[in-house]
């Protein structure tokens with residue numbers, strides 16, 4: 001329906017706020033900016049930080065119109081004067097928008113900066129909005145910095161970024177910073193309701209709430225999901241909660257309770273039947289598991305602190321059910337399930353055998369409950385944990401041997417005591433000589449590796465939510481002697497599957513190649529307990545930061 005006849009305007013575009021009064025959930029930021037306009041104390045450089053769809057560019061555009069408006073109303077643009085109209089029609093030279101993700105070279109920035117030297121022929125301010133500013137090259141940052149240091153009186157820079165941590169300190173220190181956090185569910189829901197009313201869309205309140213929750217703090221995502229649901233529901237009177245779940249491939253929350261009870265009771269057949277139902281209904285399995293993890297998380301929070309009940313974003317029925325489930329469960333049991341299903345998510349994303357893997361996880365979850373629940377004493381549990389730890393220690397030791405045997409491994413130096421115990425006498429002396437050696441970079445850092453390290457958060461951040469993403473985001477980065485990117489985990493147990501399953505390496509290499517267009521070899525390592533990353537490896541992030549500072 002979007003393509004035929006008149007161009008269909010997406011809801012998030014159609015309802016993009018045009019004045020500060022239309023903006024929802026950003027009261028503090030809006031008040032500060034309006035005050036600056038009312039008191040004529042307008043800054044020259046602003047930094048708007050926050051995840052996508054949270055209003056950075058929208059507010060930047062309103063501000064750009066407001067500072068140039070001939071008759072601002074309480075700090076908001078009037079929308080009617082020549083300046084407001086020209087900017088709205090994209091016919092004004094006073095507002096320049098640039099997306100640094102696609103224009104990040106020094107020439108792109110020079111283009112802007114050269115224009116800064118001409119004062120505006122009409123209107124008061126030239127406003128430069130640079131989106132995704134962290135994507136600028138080092139040379140481009142340096143060029144921009146010169147202008148930010150001595151901006152002409154009529155120039156305003158609004159830099160927007162999802163990753164402020166990637167900006168040089170020199171830029172950060174020049175800007176007034178505003179943080180755009182995720183929007184609360186209620187704010188998104190209320191806005192969706194307003195939009196639904198003015199579009200004359202009939203939508204159940206529970207459906208709106210579900211969509212708002214699924215938007216995960218982004219107003220733009222919320223409006224897009226609403227768009228999607230209404231498009232699929234076209235010609236039908238009311239968009240119901242059930243229909244919404246169907247369209248978004250989600251399931252009714254009572255299913256989660258049913259599944260949880262089966263697993264809790266150790267009823268494997270019942271748990272597998274829930275899975276069967278989900279698949280028969282054609283639901284998306286990854287989505288289902290993700291939602292079940294959210295259900296468990298809410299239960300965990302409720303169990304940890306009943307006071308959180310009021311903060312749960314759930315409707316009455318769902319909350320009652322969750323409270324009942326939490327009452328029968330142990331905290332350790334809930335956490336154990338979260339671990340099992342988080343690991344499952346990582347596995348099934350890439351797997352053809354989704355169903356079998358899910359069945360295995362269900363059986364494990366149900367069995368575990370029977371094992372350490374029924375008639376279990378504290379000692380038994382302790383013993384099984386001790387065995388598990390022993391097993392891991394042995395594997396760790398074996399790995400250390402392997403690593404120590406590998407000749408010329410500059411990056412790896414084992415701590416003195418474990419080493420003496422773990423190594424045959426002959427090797428210990430050879431190793432001792434290496435021990436004092438400070439870690440050094442084996443070779444120059446290849447440009448491809450640099451690029452990946454610089455954009456690490458971005459590339460890894462795009463991985464599906466789960467343990468893999470968290471582990472990789474928390475890992476340290478170094479360089480191997482053959483120019484490979486070495487990913488170092490600070491916790492052996494977390495790193496377990498990365499180190500022992502070759503597929504994890506191949507997948508990440510493919511993932512990074514798909515995002516960066518660069519093929520880089522990677523290697524996984526883990527720190528031993530008590531080892532410090534910087535004592536054993538060169539911190540590649542530091543090296544690359546140093547380069548930027550020097551340039």
Ligand SMILES: [Zn+2]
Nearest residue numbers: 069078081084
């Ligand atoms: Zn105006």
